[in-house]
Amino acid sequence: MSRAAVPGLPSRYPIGEQLPALYADDDLAQRFTAGLDTVLAPVFATLDNLPAYLDPRVAPADFVTWLASWVGGTDDPRWPVELRREAVARAVELHRRRGTRHGLVEALRLVLGVHADVRGDGGAVWSSLPGAALPPAPDTEVLVRVWPGRTETVDAERVRELVRALCPVHTSCRVEVLPGPPADEEG
Numbered sequence: 055m056s057r058a059a060v061p062g063l064p065s066r067y068p069i070g071e072q073l074p075a076l077y078a079d080d081d082l083a084q085r086f087t088a089g090l091d092t093v094l095a096p097v098f099a100t101l102d103n104l105p106a107y108l109d110p111r112v113a114p115a116d117f118v119t120w121l122a123s124w125v126g127g128t129d130d131p132r133w134p135v136e137l138r139r140e141a142v143a144r145a146v147e148l149h150r151r152r153g154t155r156h157g158l159v160e161a162l163r164l165v166l167g168v169h170a171d172v173r174g175d176g177g178a179v180w181s182s183l184p185g186a187a188l189p190p191a192p193d194t195e196v197l198v199r200v201w202p203g204r205t206e207t208v209d210a211e212r213v214r215e216l217v218r219a220l221c222p223v224h225t226s227c228r229v230e231v232l233p234g235p236p237a238d239e240e241g
Contacts, residue, residue, distance in 0.1 A: 065091035066098055110142035118142055125149075128165055140164065153222045158198065161220055166212055167204025171236060173197040176225040196225050201232040 069087035070077075077083040106112050110121050118138050122129035127145030129138055141164055148164070151157030155172040162170040174196040179189045198217050202208055210231045221227040 060096050060099075063092075063095040063099065065095040066102070067094075069094075110139045113139075130165075137164075152220060158217065158220050162198075162200060162213065162216060163203060165216060166200075166209065168200045168208050168213065169203045169235065170201075171199045173199070174225075176222055194225050196221060196227045197230065198227055199230045199232055199236055201234050201236075 068091050070084045070091070073083060073087065100107065107114070107117055108121070110118055113121060115135050115138075118135070119129050119131070121127070122138075122142045122145070125142065125145040126149065127142045129141060131138075133141070144160075144164065148157060148161055151160065158172055159170045162168050174193060176194060176196050181187075181189055198213075200208055200213050208231045210229065213231065214229050217227045217229055
């Protein structure tokens, strides 16, 4: 998409109408300012619609990548435009939940279109009693089980890459790809 001169786009603020009365009937002045109106009309249209350019759900498709860079969102040009828009719109929420079970499940669903189940606490233990004995060392492994969602297959390598990127650094994550929902998840 181009925001260059758009043939036939009228200017909401014609310069010729704003000139002093002396130039109202001057053909050269009116033609000259009409040429400027043609150049400035897309600029005014863009500025008048600036809020729409900053909303990923309605922004022009080529702006979605730019908006993703603003919020540190994931943007893959191979994805459909609707998915790219949703990823940018939810980027802040996903960053806020990064490193949590819910954040990992949501990121896998949004980015790869798979369902996921995350087991394990990643090694967080504590005691609510002062002076109590230390709790046993936690199991630091997190099990991430995924199965197809939007698509019929799961790209295991892409799942592993995303899990490695989103799991806390102090944990080790194991990924299992399942053909369908786990037996204990079916209801």
